[in-house]
Amino acid sequence: MRYLSTFGLLILLIFWSSCRSDFETVESTGNLKFSTDTVFLDTVFTTISSATYALKVYNRTNEDLNIPSISLKKGEASAYRLNVDGVPGKSFMDMEVLANDSIYIFIETTVNLQQRDQPEFIYEDHLQFRSENHLQEIPILTLVKDAIFLYPKKDGNGIIETIPTGTNELGEEVRVQGFYLNDEQLNFSNEKPYVIYGYAAVPSGKTLNIAPGARVHFHSESGIIVSENASLHVNGTFSIDREKLENEVIFQSDRLESQFQEIPGQWGAIWIQEGSVENMINYTTIKNASIGLLVNGDTTKAAPSLQLKNSQIYNSSVNGIRATNAKLFAENLVVNNSGQASVQILGGNYIFKHATLANYWQQGYREYPAVYLQNFRETKNGLEIFDLDLAKFSNCIIFGNENNELFYYRTEEADFNLHLENCLIKFDDPSAIDDPLYDFNNPDYYQNIILNENPYFWNPLDNNFSLQKSSPAIDVGNLSTAMEVPKDLLQNDRTDNPDLGAYEWITSQNEE
Known part of the structure; x- marks a missing residue:
């Protein structure tokens, strides 16, 4: 009886999971939440790498979400670097966030001041989360000093x-x-x-x-x-x-x-x-x-x-x-x-x-x-x-x-x-x-x-x-x-x- 009961439960779980849609994601509709509304990387000297900032991205819904695009607004020209889910880069496609879960995005920078004549300035970019009809942005700011x-x-x-x-x-x-x-x-x-x-x-x-x-x-x-x-x-x-x-x-x-x-x-x-x-x-x-x-x-x-x-x-x-x-x-x-x-x-x-x-x-x-x-x-x-x-x-x-x-x-x-x-x-x-x-x-x-x-x-x-x-x-x-x-x-x-x-x-x- 114990064997039949366990076997029957396994069959039921397989049947149930094959019928539900939880393993399919839905596109983000601008409903992502973030650990901060602006990322401030601490002051750095030109040409010296910053410490790494961790931004947490939350999915507060009961559905698994797909984010079609995560990228920096300045693209490959940006002085910021990203790491999403263990992968380095400046743009990422089709990133998944499970229901009521979150992912980390790690951000760092190295800024070169060679073409600027002021001793310090604010370097700015935006981290963009895009879907077909929605855009969410997080500003990223760093005070950079010449030396x-x-x-x-x-x-x-x-x-x-x-x-x-x-x-x-x-x-x-x-x-x-x-x-x-x-x-x-x-x-x-x-x-x-x-x-x-x-x-x-x-x-x-x-x-x-x-x-x-x-x-x-x-x-x-x-x-x-x-x-x-x-x-x-x-x-x-x-x-x-x-x-x-x-x-x-x-x-x-x-x-x-x-x-x-x-x-x-x-x-x-x-x-x-x-x-x-x-x-x-x-x-x-x-x-x-x-x-x-x-x-x-x-x-x-x-x-x-x-x-x-x-x-x-x-x-x-x-x-x-x-x-x-x-x-x-x-x-x-x-x-x-x-x-x-x-x-x-x-x-x-x-x-x-x-x-x-x-x-x-x-x-x-x-x-x-x-x-x-x-x-x-x-x-x-x-x-x-x-x-x-x-x-x-x-x-x-x-x-x-x-x-x-x-x-x-x-x-x-x-x-x-x-x-x-x-x-x-x-x-x-x-x-x-x-x-x-x-x-x-x-x-x-x-x-x-x-x-x-x-x-x-x-x-x-x-x-x-x-x-x-x-x-x-x-x-x-x-x-x-x-x-x-x-x-x-x-x-x-x-x-x-x-x-x-x-x-x-x-x-x-x-x-x-």
């Missing part, structure tokens, strides 16, 4: 130009894809953005000057190298509009789409090499690099020197600042959100005044603290020693989302000169480490330390390190240091009861 592209050359065999960056532990030369800037390329203006492929190197004896308001974008594994006896001068100035930052210099990725705005590790580094001189960076934002600032000295050449003022470094997949045997003077500095230490120092001479050195990394496990100081490192050939001549922090905040945000990795075989005054530090249990350097009451190293108190930043996950009214960092700074840095990162006066960190708390209407 100055700098990149290494290729030889006759297609091999990309490389430049030397030093030697490895075996004494072998190390090279990266890159090129040396010529004299005409050593002054970056703010007229157009710059897009760099590979490493743009400043030749020995030359200076790269970057004007206020300049925008410098880097492709993956790209950056700037400042060679021995060369200099980098980043000349940003204060911006009244804190959203546009019209006068600051900004270093970031060449991906302008919104989903790439806060992704770490999209490009390489600003690489200041041993023997480079008189480097200066002012009112600058460095974001989404692997290492924001790599200041790379050794023991055989003059230490690279850098003055870093009124600047911010965010979203570095490794370090915000990594410095080896360098001379670094920093004031009104904010560093946050690094995959390892936000500031990692190995030997050298460093002074930080009114710096907010934080790490609120959210991308996964973080082993390193916000600030990591060393005077040696381990190599295949044994220990390599670097005297830490001075690491001085005045009116600073060292904090983050881990228990301990300051760590020392040292040997007695090299100098380790440390001084912190009027600083707020996060270190959960100093007594757990048998090292006098972690005695935050020891006057040989520390003065006026606030330990493990929440600084009450406005929104550190959004890189907003202004202080709230309840912050213990308010009015506890050293006045002598404040007089040397009389304005905070926002140009607020701090010469009367100064606060710690890069921002001075100012009474605002919403806090009264």
